[in-house]
Amino acid sequence: MPQQWAWNIRYAGPDDRFNTADDAVTLNDLRVPSGKPAIIQLKAKDVIHSLFLPNVRLKQDAIPGRVTQFWFEPVKTGRFEMVCAEHCGLNHYKMRGDFIVLEPDEFELWLKEAQRLSEIAFDPQDEDALWGWEWEERR
Amino acid sequence: MRGTIHPAPESFWKKYVFSTDHKVIAKQFLLIGFTFLGLGGLQAMLIRWTLAFPGNDFPLIGRLFYPDSGGVVPPDSYTMLFTMHGTIMIFFAITPLLIGAFGNFLIPLMIGGRDMIFPKLNMLSVWTMFLASAVIFFSFFVPLGAAASGWTAYPTLSTEIGYPGAGQTLWCIAIILAGTSTLMGAINYITTIIRLRAPGMNYFRMPLTIWGLWLTSILNALFVPVIAAGLLLLIMDRSFGTQFFLAGATIPQGAGDPILFQHLFWIFGHPEVYILILPAWGIVSDLLSFFSRKPAFGAKATALCMVTITVLSGVVYGHHMFTTGMSALLTRSFMLLTMLISIPSSIFFLNWLGTLWRGAIRFTTPMLWALGVVVVFGLGGLTGLFLATTSSDIYLHDTAFVVGHFHLTMAASVLFGAFAAIYFWFPKMFGRSMSELWGKTHFALTFPPLLIVFILMLVAGNAGMPRRIYDPSQYDFLKHLIPITRAITYSALVLGAAQFIFLFNFLISLFKGKKAPANPWEVTTLEWSVPSPPPHHNFETIPAVYHGPYEFNRPRVKDKDWLGQHEQEPS
Numbered sequence: 029m030p031q032q033w034a035w036n037i038r039y040a041g042p043d044d045r046f047n048t049a050d051d052a053v054t055l056n057d058l059r060v061p062s063g064k065p066a067i068i069q070l071k072a073k074d075v076i077h078s079l080f081l082p083n084v085r086l087k088q089d090a091i092p093g094r095v096t097q098f099w100f101e102p103v104k105t106g107r108f109e110m111v112c113a114e115h116c117g118l119n120h121y122k123m124r125g126d127f128i129v130l131e132p133d134e135f136e137l138w139l140k141e142a143q144r145l146s147e148i149a150f151d152p153q154d155e156d157a158l159w160g161w162e163w164e165e166r167r
Numbered sequence: 168m169r170g171t172i173h174p175a176p177e178s179f180w181k182k183y184v185f186s187t188d189h190k191v192i193a194k195q196f197l198l199i200g201f202t203f204l205g206l207g208g209l210q211a212m213l214i215r216w217t218l219a220f221p222g223n224d225f226p227l228i229g230r231l232f233y234p235d236s237g238g239v240v241p242p243d244s245y246t247m248l249f250t251m252h253g254t255i256m257i258f259f260a261i262t263p264l265l266i267g268a269f270g271n272f273l274i275p276l277m278i279g280g281r282d283m284i285f286p287k288l289n290m291l292s293v294w295t296m297f298l299a300s301a302v303i304f305f306s307f308f309v310p311l312g313a314a315a316s317g318w319t320a321y322p323t324l325s326t327e328i329g330y331p332g333a334g335q336t337l338w339c340i341a342i343i344l345a346g347t348s349t350l351m352g353a354i355n356y357i358t359t360i361i362r363l364r365a366p367g368m369n370y371f372r373m374p375l376t377i378w379g380l381w382l383t384s385i386l387n388a389l390f391v392p393v394i395a396a397g398l399l400l401l402i403m404d405r406s407f408g409t410q411f412f413l414a415g416a417t418i419p420q421g422a423g424d425p426i427l428f429q430h431l432f433w434i435f436g437h438p439e440v441y442i443l444i445l446p447a448w449g450i451v452s453d454l455l456s457f458f459s460r461k462p463a464f465g466a467k468a469t470a471l472c473m474v475t476i477t478v479l480s481g482v483v484y485g486h487h488m489f490t491t492g493m494s495a496l497l498t499r500s501f502m503l504l505t506m507l508i509s510i511p512s513s514i515f516f517l518n519w520l521g522t523l524w525r526g527a528i529r530f531t532t533p534m535l536w537a538l539g540v541v542v543v544f545g546l547g548g549l550t551g552l553f554l555a556t557t558s559s560d561i562y563l564h565d566t567a568f569v570v571g572h573f574h575l576t577m578a579a580s581v582l583f584g585a586f587a588a589i590y591f592w593f594p595k596m597f598g599r600s601m602s603e604l605w606g607k608t609h610f611a612l613t614f615p616p617l618l619i620v621f622i623l624m625l626v627a628g629n630a631g632m633p634r635r636i637y638d639p640s641q642y643d644f645l646k647h648l649i650p651i652t653r654a655i656t657y658s659a660l661v662l663g664a665a666q667f668i669f670l671f672n673f674l675i676s677l678f679k680g681k682k683a684p685a686n687p688w689e690v691t692t693l694e695w696s697v698p699s700p701p702p703h704h705n706f707e708t709i710p711a712v713y714h715g716p717y718e719f720n721r722p723r724v725k726d727k728d729w730l731g732q733h734e735q736e737p738s
Contacts (some may be wrong), residue, residue, distance in 0.1 A: 082631035092415020096492030
């Protein structure tokens, strides 16, 4: 979920459900395993943003109040960038993030570590920590 | 009664300020257009400078605008700059120039009328535009500055969430006022063309310039109310607590839809690009024929193609929204419909080439600009195909490729069309001639840098350069594009500087230019059958029209190679 001016990213935890305590949450750091389809759902917090991944030649708008989605299958590992492509205000140009494609086993390791860190940081009292939504089933 | 007759005004105010004469109103629109063209052009220079040298002060005059930062454009001002550049160029420069000035000046003269059918409405139109210009100009000076959410003003950025300042509200008001002015003009033009054509001037005897202006007016009358409605809703969201476009976590109770605005915007926004380009197409079709000294190839087909495009332009707008998550069925339909436009466009483009083919071309200044339109519009049209195709658009959307594409089509083509029109009709408007030498120099110094600017933008966009970013060097994958960005900026500065040639040529010719004869270009249309400048009521007696406007080298006409529309062919 993008907001002015950062990318909040959430991965489902072991329970395979979103918006629960065991989710991995990162900021401006999108990692996906290579050779597997990655499906991303987006919803903007404040204004319209657009997730642009130049290296996979895709972009998808993130819109307040509705969920949009797109998918891709990276074939190369490496460190790339993600860009906000929709003018979203003063610091629009600074809204960059890392987009990293890892080997599947490396990705699993990283995801476990990210989950551990997120669980330590998780505060059930903090409503803002539960900004996610249940995965929306699409056609 | 044919031709609305109002007495020739005596006093200064009635004659030059609150005039109902279409020729004076045309000049008033021309003045508004030029003023904002200069302002928008200056903004373009500041934008280009910032993109190439972020954090460096703009040379010479930077400190004048940004004294606090020592002449450096700060990020918040940068967003204002590109927003206001787009807005000003579209609504306050091109619209008054081509539609306001030339629409007003040419329609009665070319169809053989004495004035517009509603002269008072015409005056109201120009003064509403003046009011709109004042609002947009003074919006720079309110607290928090002018609008900064892009010329597209997508909510929720354009609501209080993104920009709480009064600038954005004033922006909406100014566009509604400018739209009202255009709407009044449109109704006037449509009615005038239907009702005031001289005897014998049937629709297919009208010059293609008039066809272009007519179709533009029809699109204006249909679609300007849509954007006005959208902006009114936006004003209500901003100032009266409604939630038409509000949603998301910052407004938890908001049940509106920001995408609704995008639909309203582009239902207008896509026809708008045809609104801007249609008059230029018409003017170019005419000038190519006039200076090739042969009939416009397939003039009827060109007119019908313009009609087809006018109809299609209303049903293709979805291609601006491919990345919003629209259903695949819709994106495919919009892609197909958009692609269909290339068929009529190709037909009239080939008609242009057919007109030039084996013509006795006279390389006058207006002809050079018209040929320039053929080149830049050809390039712009071709690059449009990549944006119509969903799969390539998803990558290219919101990149510099789009910026290059629409500048080639609706900025460069339209501006070149406007320059062609000014150089061509200046003698008729002001009774004096512009310098051909300086006109050609102006062209020679404008055309190559313009091509460099926009072709390199296409290249940068193809490499993934997003539009509307303040400092491209934030991104590693854009660092290697910095030389291209700088090359664009240097060319743009040359391009900007070259426009001073035009300014001086225009001003000097206005006061010191050679007195122009009635028909300096030896062409056929009705406005050249009256003295330059035309008398108050244009035509002493309404002329009878015997044939279309493209009669060149008729075998029975002996002493000249053209035959005016009002002249009968000797038997």
